[in-house]
Amino acid sequence: MTPYISELLQFIERSPSPFHAVDNVCRRLRAQGFQPLPEAELWKLEPGGCYYVTRNLSSCIAFRLPEEGKPRSFLLTASHSDSPTFKLKENYELASPAYTRLNVERYGGMLYAPWFDRPLSVAGRLLVRRGNKLETRLVALDKDVAVIPNVAIHMNRKLNDGYSFAPQQDLIPLLGGPEAKGMLKRLLAGAADAEPEAIAGSDLTLYLREPGRVAGLQDEFVLAPRLDDLECAFGTLEGFLQAGSFDACPVYCLFDNEEVGSATRQGADSSFLSDVLTRLAEALGMSAQELRAAAASSLMLSADNAHAVHPNHPELSDPENQVVMNGGIVVKFNANQRYTSDGVSSALFREICRRAGVPTQAYANRSDMPGGSTLGNIANTHVSLHTVDIGLAQLAMHSCFETAGTADVAYLVQAAKAFYETSLRIEGDGTYLLSRD
Numbered sequence: 292m293t294p295y296i297s298e299l300l301q302f303i304e305r306s307p308s309p310f311h312a313v314d315n316v317c318r319r320l321r322a323q324g325f326q327p328l329p330e331a332e333l334w335k336l337e338p339g340g341c342y343y344v345t346r347n348l349s350s351c352i353a354f355r356l357p358e359e360g361k362p363r364s365f366l367l368t369a370s371h372s373d374s375p376t377f378k379l380k381e382n383y384e385l386a387s388p389a390y391t392r393l394n395v396e397r398y399g400g401m402l403y404a405p406w407f408d409r410p411l412s413v414a415g416r417l418l419v420r421r422g423n424k425l426e427t428r429l430v431a432l433d434k435d436v437a438v439i440p441n442v443a444i445h446m447n448r449k450l451n452d453g454y455s456f457a458p459q460q461d462l463i464p465l466l467g468g469p470e471a472k473g474m475l476k477r478l479l480a481g482a483a484d485a486e487p488e489a490i491a492g493s494d495l496t497l498y499l500r501e502p503g504r505v506a507g508l509q510d511e512f513v514l515a516p517r518l519d520d521l522e523c524a525f526g527t528l529e530g531f532l533q534a535g536s537f538d539a540c541p542v543y544c545l546f547d548n549e550e551v552g553s554a555t556r557q558g559a560d561s562s563f564l565s566d567v568l569t570r571l572a573e574a575l576g577m578s579a580q581e582l583r584a585a586a587a588s589s590l591m592l593s594a595d596n597a598h599a600v601h602p603n604h605p606e607l608s609d610p611e612n613q614v615v616m617n618g619g620i621v622v623k624f625n626a627n628q629r630y631t632s633d634g635v636s637s638a639l640f641r642e643i644c645r646r647a648g649v650p651t652q653a654y655a656n657r658s659d660m661p662g663g664s665t666l667g668n669i670a671n672t673h674v675s676l677h678t679v680d681i682g683l684a685q686l687a688m689h690s691c692f693e694t695a696g697t698a699d700v701a702y703l704v705q706a707a708k709a710f711y712e713t714s715l716r717i718e719g720d721g722t723y724l725l726s727r728d
């Protein structure tokens with residue numbers, strides 16, 4: 292199989308919720324010698340140390356300190372841990388004479404149609420009462436428990452003519468017959484090794500247990516849930532861990548809540564990154580002046596997937612700035628700065644890729660389409676950094692089963708590794724020195 296694809300699919304399968312994604316990243320980091328830094332404690336950092344911080348257990352920032360001295364710049368990647376899905380409401384059972392259904396609301400801007408007629412399961416976190424403590428338990432039911440059934444074509448002949456779905460009516464999953472009431476809570480409690488009465492709080496979402504797979508006549512495509520943005524979360528993590536020698540301080544960020552605008556306690560539009568960089572600097576005895584000088588010499592890759600030109604709708608892409616799967620890393624541009632890439636940040640990143648032998652391609656929306664946005668420009672309002680928006684080309688973004696190119700994952704790993712190993716000097720506002728050890 293193409294390099295990294297089975298590892299990527301395993302990472303996605305084990306990450307049915309942002310909590311699980313961050314948990315998997317942290318396990319990986321600990322296995323490589325990274326130490327956790329609790330936000331509620333004072334930090335003592337050692338030169339050459341490797342550390343990570345989580346917030347809400349759904350966002351994570353990891354960094355590696357230089358063997359000696361203070362960091363003179365930071366090289367950061369940022370991706371997101373969340374994907375569009377359905378969140379269970381607090382009172383999540385809907386009883387009717389014939390059925391028990393699941394009371395859910397939409398999280399993020401998903402495509403509705405792919406969620407129909409799929410076996411669905413539930414994952415997330417529970418707060419469980421244990422004596423005088425509340426403890427977090429991550430749960431992912433290893434059982435399909437729900438389905439959102441389509442209406443038969445015989446009952447609505449207009450369903451193929453652009454039907455408009457009503458969320459409170461059409462997007463309600465079926466759990467079982469009337470006797471199923473109360474069963475889901477017992478199942479979740481069992482998965483958390485707790486009594487149902489001990490569950491004090493929860494953040495639960497629907498997910499697809501169906502494993503991702505490779506498809507295409509020449510295995511060109513990888514089809515899986517949550518490729519946006521676990522593909523970038525995985526690829527940048529691999530590059531971060533593989534980077535050997537480094538001159539700057541490498542930082543890996545994974546933020547929750549990108550799909551709902553990032554303005555949460557743990558999202559890219561929070562103080563999380565600036566708090567971590569400030570505390571890191573304080574713990575290393577860096578002055579405010581030194582931290583700001585380092586930030587001014589830094590570069591961030593905001594890594595989130597991009598729209599490949601659609602095979603049946605090429606007219607939806609810009610005629611020249613369109614991208615393909617397996618064509619290399621996408622650098623995204625937007626005049627109104629929904630993407631942060633500019634002449635400088637794109638030149639720096641493309642130069643790194645050129646030297647590493649990684650192909651890149653340029654993306655811009657059609658001029659009459661607003662397109663999506665991502666986390667780079669949002670994070671920049673808290674910590675201003677040279678930032679370039681990149682990603683991997685995919686189809687069916689925000690479907691519950693997306694399609695990407697199998698060759699691109701290795702390109703991202705290679706590019707992220709080369710990026711983290713880069714030595715960057717910014718001489719004033721106009722000259723940039725790039726070298727690699």
Ligand code: ZN
Pocket residue numbers: 371519520549595596
């Ligand atoms: Zn995304």
